Amino acid sequence: MRRVVTGIALAALLTLTACGGGETPQEGAAVTITMWTRAATQAQSERLVKAYNAGHKNQVKLTVIPTDNYQPRIAAAAGAKQLPDVFAADVIFVPNYTSQGLFLDITDRIDALPYKAGLAPSHMKLGTMDGRQYTLPHTLDLSVWFWNKDLYAKAGLDPEKGPKTLKEFAEHATAVQDKLGGDGKVHGTFFGGNCGGCYVFTFWPSVWAAGGQIMNAEGTASLNDQAAMSEVFAIWRGLYDKGVTGPTAKEEQGPTWTGYFAKGEIGVMPMPSTTLGLMPADLKIGVAPIAGPSGGESTFVGGDSVGISSTTEHADAAWEFLSWTVSDEAQVEVMAKNKDVLARTDLAANAHSAKDPRVVLINSLVAKGQTPYAPRFGQTFNDPQGPWLRLAREAMFGDTTKVARLNAEVTASLQQ
Template sequence: MKLRAKLMIGVCAALAAMTSFAKAEDKAIDFIQCGDSEDPVYPPIISAWESAHPGFKIHIEVVPWDTCQDKVTTLSAAGNPPALAYVGSRTLKQLANNDLIIPVPMTDAEKAAYYPNIPDTVTFKGNQWGIPTAFSTKSLYWNKDLFKKAGLDPEKPPTTWAEELADAKAIKEKAGVAGFGVVAKTYDNTMHQFMHWVYTNNGKVIDKDGKIVLDSPENLEALTALNAMVPYAEDGPTAYEQLEVRAIFLDGKLGMTQQSVGAVNLLKDAKFAWGVAPLPLGPHAKGPGTLLITDSLAIFKGTGVEAQATDFAKFLTNPDNQFKYEVSNGLTPLRPVPGVKDLVEKDPHWKPFIDGIAYGGPEPLFQDYKGFQNTMIDMVQSVVTGKAKPADALKKAAADLEQYK
């Protein structure tokens, strides 16, 4: 019995050693996730993928939002890239043109599975360079109590820019508070907020051939309309970014604001009546629009596991897994999967965020996205402070953008 016991111990030890050796030989697929902690939806999805791909192990590194993009870019440029990383889709052109990532082409069926225009957020030169993994749209929030106080119909939000301006004016003059939140701080969402005006008037910044088309009648109308709101906005718009404007609205001291669906949960216990509607439209609009902001999974070049990283990224973002992630994080759905209908029926506030996708447009892709972003911010600030007329500011910005495309 003692000999058998020793033999069994020896066998177990050998098996343990073999298991340990096998694990040591697993190829790591390094995945940089932006955020404060690993997303709770990921572990079971990762386990399922690893079970189907023995010999490969997903290693997640969570990096805070404010340093995530810089870390990904620095590692890649230094020749030590992750296998895949969560990036803002606006960075894809720069990463691709520097030969740091590989294309992730979509089939026609894959493109058709998304809502309209979503694939455009990751596309240039006729190819896709990332897999959309997070999505944000905006809608108009309005304070029904302030509408009523200003003599407006609290159940009738504006549907056009002209109505929006008239409502903002009435709220400022009759209710004594800002009618509309103008975002103009030196911050990325100043550019984002202006793009909502662009895409609610059928405008563009850069076309599919890479031509700058910012200086157009549609965009001049957009910048002029934004500027017209300034007298009825919060004092000193250049001191406010999107979340700071949202805070004023949450406090009940702002008539209207453009915000994401995340504000819905913050308003559940609001002490005032409020509503959500599609963004008002400009004179050239063809239908409801919004800026379509996506973050993506980019697959980095030179890791030796590009094929496996791509397979994992597609598994992580397949229709079922992606929708779980969206529900968990309160994100606008990327695809019209069956669960979206249930989501809207359960909470109708979701509807305008989805309706705006039809005529929405992507965050423009530039080789130097920070240069693009800063040019747009400078343009908006020059107009809202009165330093430049909309037509002059638009023309200058269009010329400045040439160096960044």
């Protein structure tokens, strides 16, 4: 599972003037551009670079940086004006980079793409500032519900029918717990109860599916004390109080929260879509969209966006590579072939994905999901010391009368 990492303040970065990039050293000569990505997207980035290099005169030299070190490396390189030609970033933090002038304005280039309308909308939204566009979708990771078909059958549930509502999700999880949880090895569901990013990734889609929101559009006011979020918390708290979630959920900090499902120990739980291809071959898994308490469907659209650095001297060569990564060839024959979520909604039901209806479903959710925008997202929602985790833990395990006050603290953090 790629966990969302804590953001760093970018206020100290030098504001760089966007430039169009220099000419290639010699007309017609091959150009090698540099690219950075974080380790969380290494596999997808390496596949794309390898395929591109095999078929193009221009080449890409990829550097993979440990995820926890990635933002400090970007900050240092930006301050020294030594950014690579192309770099990817967790989509949540793209607004910080665009506001500091780190990406080249590629609006006109994007406008010329015949499939512009099909580019993942959430990623495109966060890569837009003042009506100008700076990034393309690079990799996508969606939150969905997985259910274990064998455990469903043993619990008397229909193994081919996953939950359609969050209330039904709770019923299914409870049934698995009641029928199979006696030995302490099997549990109805699981979640990261001490992980701010886990709550964001898995609980917020139920609010969106119900037609609610968790912040205002500007990302400066929290709505996590409103009815939609309160009902989602109440359903999950009921599962915890009844022992359906497993004994370690309360202290789960994130690194291992997806591992229990892969062991065949969990009936139904929210999971990252990228883990589907990593599951044991003999584990029979159903996939369903995350729903609200009474229906609807949504997803948290995570992953990375990619852009051209504002200091590049090879803007044309960099764009040749970036535009190729979202082409039909790259999306279908590189990404879809490896069961990755596609960066284009118009290619959701391609020949490779069509072989697995679960992948088609996951791809279809890209157009229905959301990626929340907030300039201070990391400090507020992902920081273990931030106000969001305190709010979530009171709502789940503590005194719910404190939620309103803590929600005000979330808003204060967003506005700093």
